[in-house]
Amino acid sequence: MSPQTSRTSGQTRATADEEIVVSFHDVSLGYDLGMPKALSLGVNDDDLILKNLNFQLPAGSFHFLTGPSGAGKTSLLKMIYLAQKPTIGTIELFGETVRTGDRTQTAQLRRRFGIVFQEFRLLEHLNVFDNAALPLFVHGESFKSYRDDVTELLNWVGLKNRLDAMPHVLSGGEKQRLAIARAVVTRPTLILADEPTGNIDYAMGLRIMRLFIELNRLGATVLIATHDEGLVRASGMPVLELANGELHRRDLTKTDLTRNAK
Numbered sequence: 597m598s599p600q601t602s603r604t605s606g607q608t609r610a611t612a613d614e615e616i617v618v619s620f621h622d623v624s625l626g627y628d629l630g631m632p633k634a635l636s637l638g639v640n641d642d643d644l645i646l647k648n649l650n651f652q653l654p655a656g657s658f659h660f661l662t663g664p665s666g667a668g669k670t671s672l673l674k675m676i677y678l679a680q681k682p683t684i685g686t687i688e689l690f691g692e693t694v695r696t697g698d699r700t701q702t703a704q705l706r707r708r709f710g711i712v713f714q715e716f717r718l719l720e721h722l723n724v725f726d727n728a729a730l731p732l733f734v735h736g737e738s739f740k741s742y743r744d745d746v747t748e749l750l751n752w753v754g755l756k757n758r759l760d761a762m763p764h765v766l767s768g769g770e771k772q773r774l775a776i777a778r779a780v781v782t783r784p785t786l787i788l789a790d791e792p793t794g795n796i797d798y799a800m801g802l803r804i805m806r807l808f809i810e811l812n813r814l815g816a817t818v819l820i821a822t823h824d825e826g827l828v829r830a831s832g833m834p835v836l837e838l839a840n841g842e843l844h845r846r847d848l849t850k851t852d853l854t855r856n857a858k
């Protein structure tokens with residue numbers, strides 16, 4: 597599927613009551629603090645990795661998440677995709693307050709995410725095509741219905757000639773591009789990516805960014821954690837920067853990448 601076409605374009609567009617896709621209210625995170633300790637004994641600021649975060653990601657927005665190594669970028673993404681609960685504070689996703697321990701809610705919310713993990717998480721016994729198509733297969737779609745779309749998407753990420761390859765023979769960059777294709781194949785409402793261009797050369801990184809920007813143009817809300825200042829500058833998209841546990845917004849001027857993506 598080319599980024600110019602939308603498999604399920606309606607899915608990516610937020611409805612009126614879902615204008616805010618992610619909302620953090622006074623969220624703090626400290627890994628070595630249990631909730632009882634945090635509540636009964638109070639929290640020492642030095643024990644917190646993320647401190648009193650308040651921010652919102654509106655539907656259809658695109659942000660980079662930057663900050664030095666260890667600043668808490670992965671931790672923040674994990675809280676959004678419900679793999680880590682905050683020590684203090686509340687998170688709302690798609691207008692719903694997240695209820696810790698509510699597995700049904702977690703499963704329902706996660707269905708709307710596309711996540712590019714730093715460690716790829718490919719299935720070793722499936723070839724490139726089947727790894728990319730897995731979310732559609734799991735959703736019960738037929739091979740015939742997705743064959744051309746998946747092939748086109750793999751072409752976009754430069755894996756057209758590797759469809760039958762197994763993950764163990766792929767380079768780090770190829771694995772990363774496959775993980776990206778799999779994350780976006782269902783046209784998710786919210787795309788979260790953790791260093792999605794970490795193993796990719798600059799030219800391919802630009803191409804991957806154009807894919808994210810095009811998916812965003814089609815309606816997806818996108819948050820990308822990255823160290824790659826060059827790509828951030830080239831895209832001109834707004835930046836949320838983590839430093840000392842706090843989050844600050846930084847806006848950049850648009851450059852060629854976004855213009856070319858249209």
Ligand SMILES: Nc1ncnc2c1ncn2[C@@H]1O[C@H](COP(=O)(O)OP(=O)(O)OP(=O)(O)O)[C@@H](O)[C@H]1O
Pocket residue numbers: 627628645663664665666667668669670671672
């Ligand atoms: N499960 C965990 N238990 C305890 N500490 C953790 C855990 N995960 C992360 N940390 C610590 O939290 C801090 C933030 O880590 P995190 O991975 O979120 O940062 P990051 O900004 O994504 O870093 P990088 O850019 O290097 O990937 C680090 O000091 C890390 O050691």
